[in-house]
Amino acid sequence: MPRELVFAAWTDPEQLQHWYAPDGCTIEYRSIEVKAGGEFHSCIHDPVHGDCWIKGVYHEVSSPEKLVLTMTLSNEQGDVVTANNAGKPEDWPQAIVTTVTFVSIGEKTEVTLHQTVAESEARKTGAYQSWFSMFDRLNNLLVTR
Template sequence: MSETGRGAPAQSATADREVVVSRGIDAPRELVFEAFTEVRHLSQWWGPEGFTTTTRSFEFRVGGEWDFVMHGPDGTDYQEWITWTEIAPPERIAMLHGESRDDPNAFESVLRFEADGAATRIEMRAVFPTKELRDEAVEKYHAIEAGKQTLGNLAAYVTANVRKGAED
């Protein structure tokens, strides 16, 4: 079950392995893209509601890595690791996301940033190695709702902080 944010299921060869979430953000796409590419921003909003993020290392370039821990509101720590596989400013970022560099269950994610007048439509598409891993992410970790909350946190952060800074 893929959520496109527009009420229609995604149709593709990998649809049974995907989670897709999108949202409009009232800010130019360059600012939304910047919030994803600079750790000073990313660590402030990344993750679902109630989570915080501690970055251990961050290098935003193709082949670079983001090694971090997400701290859940219940005190649970989640080890996370991302390597950037494609960067096309300010339109697209592709990455491999898992618990560690050699995680066999790591999934691919593509972020698309589409200008919508003075606003931005962002889409996060995660493709898991198997349908079972996708189903586990949705059922056990609430991936669709968590993705929506993460994009909500991004929207709130960009409009309150990044955009304000650009206007100063």
């Protein structure tokens, strides 16, 4: 897939609703403004573990090369909450910086994702594995477009 299409799937709220949640879960955006300084407030609805509210800020939106955003645990009203109150381990970071880069390799796009949370912690909470299922959903969405 050309990186412009992949980048659009990361920045178009309509497309995000179809893939940006782990298997068995859905995502709802209360608000989303994808631009530098823009904010979002979302909830991943998980039928097993309950709702996970996140708010964040887009710090860099460089189409089609790079996205940098923070994600902070919140409640339904958008107030910041502690990791414990959000059902995460106590040492889970209050805010996570996510950097996503998009590199063209022929007709394909290499996506690199980096988050400021320890991989071991992400594996324990299921966050690490969730990215793989979300990337599968993204790929399926892009193939059908």
